[in-house]
Amino acid sequence: MPTVNPPRGMRDFLPADKARRERVLAVIRDRYRAHGFDEIETPVMEDYDRLHAGIGGDNEKLAFNVLRRGLDADAIRSGADDPAALADLGLRYDLTVPLARFYASHRAELPTVFRAIQIAPVWRAERPQKGRYRQFVQCDIDIIGDATGRAEAELVVATLDTLDALGLEGGTIRINDRRALDWMLESFGFTADERPGVLITIDKLDKIGPDGVTAELRERGATTAAVDAFEAFLRRPQTLEFRPYGEGQIRKALPEGVPDEIVVDLVAIGEAVGAARPSTGAGAGSGIPIVFDPFLVRGMGYYTGTIYELAHPSVDYSLGGGGRYDGMIGRFLGQDVPAVGFSIGFERIVDLVADGEDAAASAVVLVHDRDVPVAELVALKAALVAEGARVRLEQRTKNLKALLERAAADGYTAFAMVSAGALRADLELKPLS
Known part of the structure; x- marks a missing residue:
């Protein structure tokens, strides 16, 4: 017998689960739109060569x-070692590559600075495990056409505002700049060719610690003098005095000589966010909900400047992230266009959000006797729907308690018993809880 389960790493959602997800998505969309972003939609598939x-x-x-x-068996056998010969399309694995293609295609129809919302499923051939799926929803906001720190500040403020609206106040943003990372690795003596691999190892710092990172770098055969310099930097004496987000904190967290341009850009983003959110003290008491992290890497190869991750005190993992990717759109247009984006990890956030009520004034189950005429039932239902209620018809069963418990689990808040000849005024609505 064939299995009736969904494919591994993919899920079905029962009505109550789906309703909860849609409530959270509605809040996210509302807050993004309030910050001036416009929603677009792109195909679930892109050309193989683009992906x-x-x-x-x-x-x-x-x-x-x-x-x-149209491939026959011979064509499949001959292309067995060349995926590009067998595939011409692919399911999108993120929303950033499709957005870059979308902008290149519709640039003439879009404003000079374009603020985009994309909320849609993506697919990755992950090894399924807890919290990691092969199909999942991403919630992205991106700003294309603005090379200044204003774009980063807008994204950060919109993201934190959205988190607050979901009842998850107290979020912070860990921020870094890929230019600072590249400069730091160069100053230690790592060659340009080995830096991508070094970054992969540094990204594990939170998991394996300084000893594990330096040991792995030596195992990778990285330049010995550079590893020594990096290890010395990790183990340098550090004082514990408080330093709020700003120039002092950033310079102290990096080797001496960091280019002023990088520091100025990071400080400006913090000042803008602090001005928009003056009452928040999540950023180590500074009034700015941002923390500079010199070892934040973000794995995507297309990042060219600022990178950041969304943190919340209730969990020890990130709830989203993003960064600047100024070079990507140029792949399609032949000229660089500044771009920066932030993605909320919807699948992680939806489990943290407290249950809410449906937007309808009430959700009613009409429990009717077998002999109630269909016309009467439909008329009663239409009357309640016209009042703004959500309505379900259920024929009375012997186990009324089980029927009502199921209705409550599906999000219904009230019920009424219906007999033949009943009018709207005759209905007595009783709470399900």
Whole structure:
């Protein structure tokens, strides 16, 4: 017998689960739109060559590819070692690559600075495990056409505002700049060729600690003098005095000599966010909900400047992230266009949000006797719907308690018993809880 389960790493959602997800998505959409972003939609598939153009990092290896139509057995055998010969399309593994293609295609129809919302499923051939799925929803906001720190500040403020609206106050943003990372690795003596691999190892600092990172760098065969310099920097004596987010904190967290331009840009973002959210003290008491992290890496290869992750005190993992990717759109247009984005991890956030009520004034189950005429039932239902209620018809069963418990689990808040000849005024609505 064939299995009736969904494919591994993919899920069905029962009505109550789906309703909860839609409530959270509605809040996210509302807050994004309030901050001036406009929603777009792109196809679930993109050309194979675009998805494997070297700009998607490790996610390119996780793409689901779509077999070309019309291939016979001989063509499949001859192309067994060349995926590009067998596939011409693929399911999108993120929303950033499709957005870059979308902007290149519709640039003439869009404003000079375009603020985009994309909320949609993506697919990755992950190894399924708790919290990691092969199909999941991403909630992205991006600003294209603005090279200044204003874009980053807008994204950060909109994201934190959205988190607050979901009842998850107290979020903070960990921030870094890929230019600072590149400069730091160069100052230690790592060669340009080995830096991508070094960054992969540094990204594990929170998990394996300084000893594990330096040991792995030596195992990778990284330049010995550079590893020594990096290890010395990690183990340098540090005082514990408080330093709020700003120039002092950033310079103290990096080796001496960091370019002023990088520091100025990071400070400006913090000042703008602090001005928009003056009452928040989540950023180590500074009034700015941002923390500079010199070892924040973010794995996507297309980041060119600022990078950040969303943290919340209730969990020890990030709830989203993003960064600046000024070079990606130029792959399609032949000229660089500044771009920066932030993605909320919807699947992680939806489990943290407290249950809410449906938007309808009430959700009513009409429990009717077998002999009530259909016309009467439909008329009663229409009357309640016209009043703004959500209504379900259920024929009375012997186990009324089980029927009502199921209705409550599905989000209904009240019920009424209906007999033949009943009018709207006759209905006595009783709470289900």
